[in-house]
Amino acid sequence: MKKMTWFLELAATVAVALALIPGGTPLLAVSAGDKPASGATVKIDNFSFGPADVSVPVGTTVTWTNNDDVPHVVASDDKIFKSKALDTDDHFSFTFNKPGTYAYYCAIHPKMTAKVVVH
Amino acid sequence: MADFIRDNINKDGIDRRGFLQCMAWAGTGVLYTMHGGILKSLPLAQGAMGGDQMSKMKGADFSFIQISDSHIGFSKEANPDVTATLQVAVDRINSTAAQPDFLLHTGDISQLSKPSEFDTAEQVLKSAKAGNIFYVPGEHDVLTDDGQQYLDRFGKGTKGKGWYSFDHKGAHFIGLVNVLDLKAGGLGSLGSSQLEWLADDVKQLKTSTPIVVFAHIPLWTVYPEWGWGTDDSQQALGYLKRFGSVSVLNGHIHQIMQKVEGNITFHTALSTAFPQPAPGTAPSPGPMKVPADQLRNVLGISHVNFVQGSHSLAIVDSPLAQP
Numbered sequence A: 001m002k003k004m005t006w007f008l009e010l011a012a013t014v015a016v017a018l019a020l021i022p023g024g025t026p027l028l029a030v031s032a033g034d035k036p037a038s039g040a041t042v043k044i045d046n047f048s049f050g051p052a053d054v055s056v057p058v059g060t061t062v063t064w065t066n067n068d069d070v071p072h073v074v075a076s077d078d079k080i081f082k083s084k085a086l087d088t089d090d091h092f093s094f095t096f097n098k099p100g101t102y103a104y105y106c107a108i109h110p111k112m113t114a115k116v117v118v119h
Numbered sequence B: 001m002a003d004f005i006r007d008n009i010n011k012d013g014i015d016r017r018g019f020l021q022c023m024a025w026a027g028t029g030v031l032y033t034m035h036g037g038i039l040k041s042l043p044l045a046q047g048a049m050g051g052d053q054m055s056k057m058k059g060a061d062f063s064f065i066q067i068s069d070s071h072i073g074f075s076k077e078a079n080p081d082v083t084a085t086l087q088v089a090v091d092r093i094n095s096t097a098a099q100p101d102f103l104l105h106t107g108d109i110s111q112l113s114k115p116s117e118f119d120t121a122e123q124v125l126k127s128a129k130a131g132n133i134f135y136v137p138g139e140h141d142v143l144t145d146d147g148q149q150y151l152d153r154f155g156k157g158t159k160g161k162g163w164y165s166f167d168h169k170g171a172h173f174i175g176l177v178n179v180l181d182l183k184a185g186g187l188g189s190l191g192s193s194q195l196e197w198l199a200d201d202v203k204q205l206k207t208s209t210p211i212v213v214f215a216h217i218p219l220w221t222v223y224p225e226w227g228w229g230t231d232d233s234q235q236a237l238g239y240l241k242r243f244g245s246v247s248v249l250n251g252h253i254h255q256i257m258q259k260v261e262g263n264i265t266f267h268t269a270l271s272t273a274f275p276q277p278a279p280g281t282a283p284s285p286g287p288m289k290v291p292a293d294q295l296r297n298v299l300g301i302s303h304v305n306f307v308q309g310s311h312s313l314a315i316v317d318s319p320l321a322q323p
Helices: A002-020 B016-026 B051-057 B082-094 B115-125 B145-154 B192-203 B233-238 B292-297
Strands: A039-045 A048-050 A053-056 A060-066 A074-076 A091-096 A100-106 A113-118 B030-035 B038-043 B062-067 B102-105 B132-135 B164-168 B171-175 B211-215 B246-250 B257-261 B264-268 B300-307 B312-319
Touching: A039 A053, A048 A113, A053 A060, B062 B082, B082 B115, B082 B292, B082 B300, B115 B145, B132 B171, B171 B192, B192 B233, B246 B300
Parallel strands: A039 A060, A053 A113, B062 B102, B102 B132, B171 B211, B211 B246, B246 B264
Antiparallel strands: A039 A048, A060 A091, A074 A100, A100 A113, B030 B038, B030 B312, B062 B300, B164 B171, B257 B264, B300 B312
């Protein structure tokens, strides 16, 4: 049991290290004593955002990754953020510095809708 | 997920049997003829027209070809060489016995609105032996600068964000743009400026004038769950109801579908790049992968023959595959 706990702690540390890398490019890095994790990811699969509802604390950077064979554009309903056209495997990140509910959609496939709640 | 075939929630008259027939024909070509507002469909032997079909094409005042969804720049498994299949489409146009008066390209010329993609498309299409090429944009063509690059290349002299009309041998052609300013949760959109322009554009026309409308996203509700429709198309079609013959040609869904509603005939064309699944038959409308030797059976172009006076319009959808 103790061994398992140790493993989980290591896994958590690695996850924190991964989440800390800005710009959405995952690099394996060892970090200690940095600020806590502040990343969340949304995947685009089969013309939908997953998860469709993301709830994060202020200061979180959300990164979208397009796994589809067609391009998508991540755009907020209120024009607060908008990605360029994301081709397959492209990323887009936005850091949410104010609390609120941010509804967004795909600007070229507007049936695709989702939201980020920042608290 | 809703099953549109079973529920027919849109009252669009597509039942399962008719739909499957339509899909079966996609591989063999379809001849559509319209007489007095009644559309008749005949499956065609691949690449060959029988005497009966040929007789339907005779006496046409003119013909043109619809080409759609070239997606130059796409390189995934469904079709790793979309430039080659566009070239085959042009070869088929050039081998048509009666040279068409012009081409209509109903959008998604490119995959990502890249200058190099537009360059390649223009390079291939300019070898087509067919007068002018008239374009409307697909959503893939307006990914940068709100479509300014598209306008600079393909929309010179158009109104607003790329809509326009022209007359040809007595028929009135209207190119509409329904891929810009899309609202969250919505479908394709024409917008109030374009609708005002359309109302004004057709105001002076006689009701006997044949009307051909072309736009990228279908102007009838094919399958809203996949965004296959246009929010304000009913308003646009309302301006056209008084005309005796209205043909609406769309792309976007990469498969043949047709419907008749009063004097309005709707038709969607095949892509020259890759097929897409029938509504509701896949998790999403993404590119449909087919065996390489089948691909050219499900890509194609549409020949449209216009017969004045008899209210007769014939559309032949031809696959790229050689007979």
